[in-house]
Amino acid sequence: MKLNGIIGLSITLLILSGCWNSREINELSISIAIGIDKTERGYRITHQILNPKAISTKIYTNETPIILFSEEGENVFSIIRQNTAEFPRKIYNSHVRMVVFGEDMARNGIQDVLDFLLRDHEFRTDFYFAIAKGTTASEVLSILTPLEFIPGIRLYNSLENSESYLGITQSVDILDLVQCIISDGKNPALPGIEITTGEKGSDTLDVLTTVSGKKGLKYIDMGVFKDDKLIGWLSEDESKGFNYIVGNVKNNIEYTHYNEKDQITYEIIDSAKKITTSVVNQKPSLLVEIRVKANIGAVDGYFDIMKKENESMVVNLLENRLQEFCESALRKAQTELHSDIFGFGEVIHVKYPKLWKEIKSNWSVEFSRLPVEFDVTVELNKTGEISKSVFTKEES
Amino acid sequence: MKTPRKITQAKKRQQASFPESNLGSDLFANLTRIKTDFGQNNDLVVNVLQWDDNPACIYAVLYLISFTNKDTINSLSDEIDSLKNKVSTKETYSTLRDFFSGIRVCKEGSKLMDLYAELLSGNMVFLVNGSERYFSVLAENTEGRAVEEPSAQTVIRGPKDGFTENLNQNIFLVRKRIKNTSLKLENLSVGKLTKTAISLMYIKGIAKESIIQEIRDRINRIEIDSILEGAYIEEWIKDDRYSIFPVFLSSEKPDSVAAALTEGKVAIFTDGTPYVLSAPAVMVDFFHSSEDYYHHFIISSLMRILRYMAFFITLLTPALYIGITTFHHEMIPTQLLISIAAQREGVPFSTFLEGLILEVTFEVLREAGVRMPRAIGPAISIVGALVLGQAAVDAGIFSAAIVIVVSITAISSFSIPNYEMSNAIRTARFVFMVLAGLIGLYGIFVGLIVLTLHLCKIKSIGIPYMTPIAPHIKGGNKDTFFRFPLWSMKKRPYGIHGIDERRVADEYDKQDKTKDQEFR
Incomplete structure (x- = not known):
């Protein structure tokens, strides 16, 4: 009897809590x-659904690797469920890699959608965000991409790559994004995505059978937010400056002109930033120190980089170039957008909490006239496989 | 005539009275009694002989012809011939006995039951008219399988001799490895009907007295009619009789038994089987191979880690696959999920059913491989490989992923050196699969907790199964997950040994300077 009781209890325990x-x-x-657009009725949610049959190597089909499901409605969650009604299988959201906001949507504010994405248990927190620049999210998601069969994964991978090797984008997951929105001293910036022009449309399988001339997707510019609303765009150079300031650059290519037509190309292999703040007359000011390690990638003409005086010139050229990037980014943010995407407010908050309390309510105005100085230091690491140009003729 | 001649049947039928269990002084009465007990056994040979110039001197030779060595019979008759002139009427028995006990293994007795035991062990029994005692001469036919390489426990390096069905041969194989008077042997006989000879072997001082006594007591308590293999003993004296985990290390390799003896274990030899049990055996013993000690310790340690990994792969892979792909899709990396989803497209069964069917099919194949006649082996493997591996996936009935899971499970299960342990794990695997199919990862972890509790609970001859991990034995872990160098294993492992604890002399210096010398 006692044994039966124990067995019964254990089974109940197992089944009830399993x-x-x-x-x-x-x-x-x-x-x-997932693509989210703003419409007159409310939202249009687009799901990029995997079509396993098309990926399977056993079954040969002419089907596209993804299927789009788009539904309009007032409420995000109910739209997602309505997609299920159209589709024979329940939509499973744990493997969402990208959430793309249409530009209209982003300009109207993304806060309410983010609440759903955070609250729903199916969504993980490791997907990235992008904004469809000048178009709608459903347009962006309808484009088939070569090499990587599934466009969502392709967007995810190329975002990570362009962040690491190009330095013009920033991968932001939902926790970072929400953190930026709720923070007083920092505003979010999300990468923009653009449909590149081509003669052929890219939503049929035919596009994968041609070599060139098709529509594609490309990361371009960074969308600057103020709280949860998109207010403007940073250009490519400004995006670079932004990434140097926030210390997001891992590996990058830069070039400078050392005379009218000849260039020196650098490969940035490491970049670190340090932001210090000081207060003079109750006014905060900032110093951004950027330490960059670079290799020489290419030298045009007959420039002899082995000479001592030339070396400092090479370094100075890059330092100036980087400083320009940073200053242009800052100028855009301060004068045009009035949005602190660099998190300078946070730095002041940490160092001078009392001062921060006074200025935080009026931070966007304070930010616009915040004096920021840049100190870029470049350390040349290697000159590459050769020293001076092999085309230099020896003077005898 | 100088040769002994047979006495007529009529003469032997003379009746005499003697107590039930003891021999009488009348030879013919004794013989009648014996013949009645044995019945119409046509392999019992009773030769009644007398020297014709000495008519009072009548004696009988009894043996089982199927059991007795022909050469011994022949040479015995020569020896008796040479003895003839020395025999006097009064002292026939003692003369014969003294003569044989000088050159052969002899036993003496007066009990009828002992006489039968001698006959049934293949010995020749001598009865002399007028004597109430018998003596027997060892004449057992030891013909049998020669010492061969073990079929189930193969090694690359190390001794290749294996035990045979002959008890004495097996004892010899171990004894020649441990040339020491402390190596003790105890003979027991178990089985009311079979009277199977069981030998306990241990090293006095190294094996714990209490353990020896416990094994002895448990074997003596066995009440069964027949013992045909060591497994009968194992099942009778096991501590936890419902546990599927083996608690006796069965080995067909004399070197592993010798190693077990030096660790303080007791070996149980059973006549008629090439498997020798050693006890107490703990969980980790079943993951050790004798070859571990014949290779470099780093390599052996890696091999051991590999085996423990194989243990978990066998136990958990199918269950994890089922659990994760039906309950926890979010745990699979996206690319892998896409790949699995593509494979599962069009598969009619649920993952659990798929796994169960394939695992059962594998077990059937394995069982068929063991049972079927050798000649059809290749046919079965072709059908198995093609039908299971190829056709089932091509036809879209099973997904390729589950075939991979089942195969890796199958291969892993056989990298565990002990077949009984591998069986136990494969059985437990099914429980885990059901748990995973019902309630996912939660079920797997509940199962793991129960398994751990079970392993910690069971004992082998009073020694906890998880020794030396739980309970932790200081220094005992030098020979569990890793194989430490021989010179660093200073004490006998697991704390199951008796008073003799050290293996390596205390003064051994690791930094032996003489080794740094260089000869050119």
């Missing part, structure tokens, strides 16, 4: 990317 929600993988429609 994971009851068993679903086979082929009963799910795996959503890879």
